[in-house]
């Protein structure tokens with residue numbers, strides 16, 4: 001990573017009055033926390049900017065929303081993307097008319113689509129990248145910026161339990177807590193569940209099927225989803241019900257959507273990304289996603305994951 005791009009980002013922010021911050025479709029808290037945290041940081045340190053954060057939100061925060069974004073506005077703006085590895089995943093259909101673009105990310109950089117970038121593939125969360133940048137550039141903090149960035153850090157690290165959690169993750173957390181992140185408010189907003197959520201988790205877990213080798217899978221069909229009226233992210237929360245269980249070595253959540261069948265695969269020890277590659281997907285060694293053509297392909301996928309355990313690919 002070229003540290004010079006740290007300063008370049010500051011230079012670009014200073015230069016442009018209009019700033020658009022883009023995140024990926026179906027945002028998670030790293031995407032939203034990165035975009036909102038960065039927006040609050042820019043607002044605090046560079047007054048007078050018009051900052052817009054378009055796309056879906058996970059909560060009812062209406063800050064930095066704009067009902068209509070004209071082509072002229074886009075062309076005149078600095079367009080920063082966060083937490084989005086590939087251009088096709090951006091939650092914005094007019095990225096191509098942007099002139100000045102800047103990518104901030106922590107995914108494997110398979111699609112360097114922006115003019116400039118700060119990409120740290122070893123960072124736990126995109127919010128970690130932004131936090132370390134803001135700290136190095138000695139920006140002024142406020143509680144909104146720190147709390148939003150902390151949300152991405154605590155969720156992308158699985159509450160600091162994922163095996164790649166490191167001293168760097170805690171260093172970013174330290175910076176955010178020193179600068180006003182409200183730990184209790186953030187944790188309450190993210191982790192205090194309502195009764196319906198618990199009931200959904202119970203329902204999902206009751207569908208668990210476990211292979212002899214230790215591959216657990218839950219399939220949530222379109223029919224299953226109807227009574228809950230949940231968003232994709234909420235449906236996906238069923239994935240977590242299978243983690244932290246000794247007998248489940250690899251766990252798989254299959255979600256049937258209108259246009260595709262999405263699969264999430266997780267493991268504590270076994271490398272599952274190669275299997276994900278085989279099914280039109282990929283990601284990290286212990287956390288990957290892929291797609292299936294039909295629900296009946298699940299048994300093939302489970303067999304392939306069984307083989308990973310048999311071979312002992314740790």
Ligand SMILES: [Mn+2]
Pocket residue numbers: 030031083106124125126156
């Ligand atoms: Mn992320």
